[in-house]
Amino acid sequence: MTPIVSEEYKEKKRQEILQSAHVCFAEKGFEASTVDDIVARSGLSKGAIYNYFKSKDDIYLALMEGQTNNSGNKFAKAIAERKTALDKLNYLIEAYLDNDPNDEANKGHAIVHYEFRLYSTRNLELKEVLTERYKDFFVSLLIGIIKEGQTSGEFNKELDPVTYADIFWAMVNGATLQATILENYQYKLILKEMQNMFLEKLRL
CATH class of the missing domain: 1.10.357.10 (Tetracycline Repressor, domain 2)
Structure with a gap:
């Protein structure tokens, strides 16, 4: 059975991704930063990030x-x-x-x-x-x-x-x-x- 994930949990993860991305963009620049950089910074998988954002x-x-x-x-x-x-x-x-x-x-x-x-x-x-x-x-x-x-x-x-x-x-x-x-x-x-x-x- 698939576990139920609360909206609060989803928003928490979404904010973690955004905060990690902001640090990456500020350090390396937007175009130089990659989703892999955000993965490394956030500790989340690439699949998890794509669950929240298309690109x-x-x-x-x-x-x-x-x-x-x-x-x-x-x-x-x-x-x-x-x-x-x-x-x-x-x-x-x-x-x-x-x-x-x-x-x-x-x-x-x-x-x-x-x-x-x-x-x-x-x-x-x-x-x-x-x-x-x-x-x-x-x-x-x-x-x-x-x-x-x-x-x-x-x-x-x-x-x-x-x-x-x-x-x-x-x-x-x-x-x-x-x-x-x-x-x-x-x-x-x-x-x-x-x-x-x-x-x-x-x-x-």
């Missing part, structure tokens, strides 16, 4: 989904506690200022993130998944804040919220990418100046 791509997408959900819950709670759209926007920028890719704890994650994004440009299915994730979470979050600021009179009503949501993330992602690939990049200084310019434009 290495699938594992990374699950990692990104988990990180997005965690960030979403954190951001939603913090934003709800702030009364003005300006406070909410400043909170988001401060959160990224505190996540400097130059810091050793963040460097591996940032490298893997951009490596996977570049890798996804050669895979239409992956590209579509990441584009939808960007729109559904990141762009929607900013659109909501900007529209709230326009309604309250904090931000210029003539500006297109979608365009400025894209500008915000181009600003954050651009600074993060530069800090990831360049030596001694002044991430916090640059992002702070971008914050000032962005807010000045929103208020005109």
Whole structure:
């Protein structure tokens, strides 16, 4: 008789695989890492890993989904506690200022993130998944804040919220990418100046 495996056990194993994969991706890079590396790190068999995930791509997408959900819950709670759209926007920028890719704890994650994004440009299915994730979470979050600021009179009503949501993330992602690939990049200084310019434009 096949033993009954609880959902709690399955989720525990799934998280073990994801944690092991994250370490492998951070140490070796996404493309250089193999499922065999994840097997060695996790102590699970290759068959066990394929019971939970179809491929290495699938594992990374699950990692990104988990990180997005965690960030979403954190951001939603913090934003709800702030009364003005300006406070909410400043909170988001401060959160990224505190996540400097130059810091050793963040460097591996940032490298893997951009490596996977570049890798996804050669895979239409992956590209579509990441584009939808960007729109559904990141762009929607900013659109909501900007529209709230326009309604309250904090931000210029003539500006297109979608365009400025894209500008915000181009600003954050651009600074993060530069800090990831360049030596001694002044991430916090640059992002702070971008914050000032962005807010000045929103208020005109």
